Structures are given as C-alpha cells and as structure tokens.
Amino acid sequence: MRTKSFLAATMLAAALLAAPAPATAAVSTADLALRWAPIHYQDVDATGSHALGGKSDHISAVDFDGDLNGRNNWDNTGSAPLAAHAYYSVVETSTHWYITYLFFHPRDWIDHPFFETEHENDGEGVLLAIERDGSTYGVLRGAVTVAHSDFYSYAPAGSTWGSGRESVDGTL
Template sequence: MLVRNRFLAALAALALGATVLATPAHAAVSRAELALRWAPIHHQDVDATGSHALGGRSDYLTAIDFDGNLDGRDNWDRAATAALPAHAYYSVVETSTHWYLTYLFFHPRDWTDHPFFETEHENDGEGVLLAIERDGSTYGVLRGAVTVAHSDFYSYTPAGSTWTSGRESVDGTLQLQASPHDAFTHPVTAQEAQGHGLKAFPQYAINCDGLIHYPSTVAEEPAGGNDRDVRYKVVDIFAAGGLWAQRANASLFASLGTFAGDTSGGCGSGTWGCSANSANAPWGWDDGNDLPGRGELASDPAKLVAEYFTIPGGVSRAYTYNPYADAAAALKEAARTAPPTVD
C-alpha cells in the first residue's frame, strides 16, 4: 500500500509539473500594444470657411494613401472627393531604460483662407514624441513629450513627472484623459485648423467646430466637422511596405524625409502662394533653433530628450531597437545639405 501511495503521489507531481510547464510565462508587451496604449486622445480644430476648407474636410487627419495610391502630388486635389478615414502613424525606438514613441498625424492640405502673408502647401505632417520610462511595469510610465508645430518643437511633462526643464524650458503640462474605448488614460494633444501645428491640449483647442479622436485598431471617418468621438487607426511606420519602407519612393518623397507635393489643384489660389515639397515625415522634422539635428526627434530621441529635459539618472543612449539607425548616415548627410522647408 505504501509503495502504491508513493507511486500515485509521484504521478500527481509529474502531472502538476506538466501543468506548470504548459502554462506560458507572461509575454512582454508588443510594440503595437505599447503604441496603442500610449497613443494620444487627439483634438483637431476645424475651420469650414473658404473654398480650400472643403467644408471642414481639409482639417480631417487621414492616411497618407487615403486616395488609394502613394503619389504625394495628387493629395491636395483628391482630398475633395476621396474618403478621409482617420489614421495616425507611429514608430517605436527602444533602449534599456526607455521606449520612445513617435506619432505622425497627416493631412492632405496645409491651407489658409487669408489672402495675404500666408502660404499653402500640399500634404502636412506634424506630430509628437512620447518618452516612456521602462520601470518594470507592463507599459512603463510616461515622463515627457515633445510636439511639432510647424518648424518649432514644444516640450511637456505630465503631472508628477520626475523630468524638469533642461536646455529648453518645459512649455506646459501634458494632460491625461480616460478613453471610452479602452481601459487606459492617454496623453491629450491638439492641432490647430488650417496649418495644423500640434501642441499639448489645451494650448491648441477646439474653437467652435472640431473633432476628438481616440486611438483604436479601426479607422472612422468623421460624421461631420463637429464629431467628438472619432476612432483613428494606429499604423506602424516600420511595417513591411509601410512609410519607412517607402522613404526612397520618388512619387511620395521629394527627398529623404520630405514629402513630394506640387502646386496643382488650386493650391495657393487667392492666397499669398503655394510652395512645393514642404511637408515632412518624422525623420525630416527639425527645429532649426535647437541643438538636435534634423530628424533626430524620431531617429535619436534619447539624444533629444537629454537636451530638452533634466532627467534624474539620465537615459541610455544605446539603442536595442532602432530601424532608423540603418539610415543614420544618410539622414545626417541629408540634414546637412537639405534646403529649409516651411512646414
């Protein structure tokens, strides 16, 4: 009997061990999950005045291939007729201490209804960098943000952040808000109408009509210019065949990091003018008055945040994942020789 009991106990132990071995360890969060979790709740002011506004549709954010192609020189024209479902593009760059998430919000038109002193251009790309400390929790903790408003960068920290002003002064507090579409609080960003400069909410705010976008895996087109619940789809810049893979596509880019755009379709009509090739992807963003070089907000974000903020303990500058680094030399050479853009 004693032998039989020991045999049964051994079988039970083996069964228990098999059960434990069959239960997988908790998987690390994917980059897609990380980008979706931290993607901003995004306010977009809308102006419906003037023929270039398309009744407000010119302020809808959308996919770069919203018209079914990757030709950057027909987007101004086709914005009048094509559907404009909401999208945003993200990239994730990693070090041992931080995740850096860059988000690009794209509009087919940078437009104006003023007849003097302001220019228009085809395509518009502005966005935000979020710095997430890897503190051992699943999604980390948000420490700071830098936004792109035309040719200037603005820095922000959320309440309670350990980061403070560095070489650049912190420009305000980054608010967080709960989303009705998931269980998380998200940073809140906002873009102005027409020129689409991007800052932390409420430094830009909806004046009358406007859209409020929530991150999602689906893309919704606004029901109109005053829709306060629009889901936008987050899309990986580094996806196979995605935006980064298209960086040498001459139909989409006039040069490295600069979208191709021409003056057709009425751009500049009744205004000061229309400029060509004037919008930038993240690896072309630049604040010429600040130390980090062109594109480094996306390609070398650890360098940028070390300049913009005072960070207790500092940050690692050794990247464990950074596809932008594969073209670092080309980016630096392009930054050295590139003409200035107006976005």
C-alpha cells in the same frame, strides 16, 4: 572524420542560434502604442476658399486617394474619402521607449493671407518618452509635439524631467 564532426557541430550551433527565443511576457510595440496613444482632437475650420467645408482639416491615410503620389493630394482631397488614420513608431533602448505618433493631412491650407504657405502633405505629431521602470507599460516622462516649425514640450505632474536646453511648455 574530423571534418564531419566539425561540420555537424557547426550545423548544430547554427540551428541553436537560429532557434526562436522562448516566449516572454514582454509587451509588444503595438500594445505599447495603443496604451500610450493620445486622444486626438482635431479643430476643423470650414472657412476659406480651400477648406472644402472643413474636409481639408481631416486627418487621413497617406494613400487616402488610392495611390502614393503625393503630387495629386491637393486636388484629390475633395473627391476621396478621408477616413481618420494615425501612424506610430516605437523605438526602444534599455531604459526608455520612444513612441512617435504621426497625423497626416493631404492639405495644409490657410484662410488668412501673409502668415504661412499652403502646401500638400502635412505631417504633425507627438513623441512620447516612456521610462522603462519594470512595470508592463513604463511611466510617461515627457512629450514633444510639433506644429509646423514650433516644438512644444510637456511633462506630467511630478515628472523628474524639467526645463534644460528646451523649456517645458506645459503639464500633461
């Protein structure tokens, strides 16, 4: 008899633990990503033998050519549609949300010699640090963006974040 009541209590405890938490008014990660999404302006360079009339500068889905084979993207850039896509990730702590946006280019090409190396599968983006201040979407504290091997940090006017080990390169 004692085993049955222990088993019943264990099953009840397991059911309570597995029950979904009550709905809250917390913002979803998709809503956060949409709220803070950057407006993306893309410079399109139509010059150079690998520019494809500017198409090589378009951002696209990773599988723009219908497969996930990254070794054929250079060749497929000219023949597949390049609909613009952006990827995001939201990571949270008790004090901040960190939202990363990634923009994918099937080609990273150059029209000038001696500066960089052309390659397939280029990803560039921005990381936003959003302080959880009790409001629905928080407050933007800083952003870091990357282009190739260069990182650039920005803070909004009036931000409490400033230069330290990393310099702030501009104002948002």
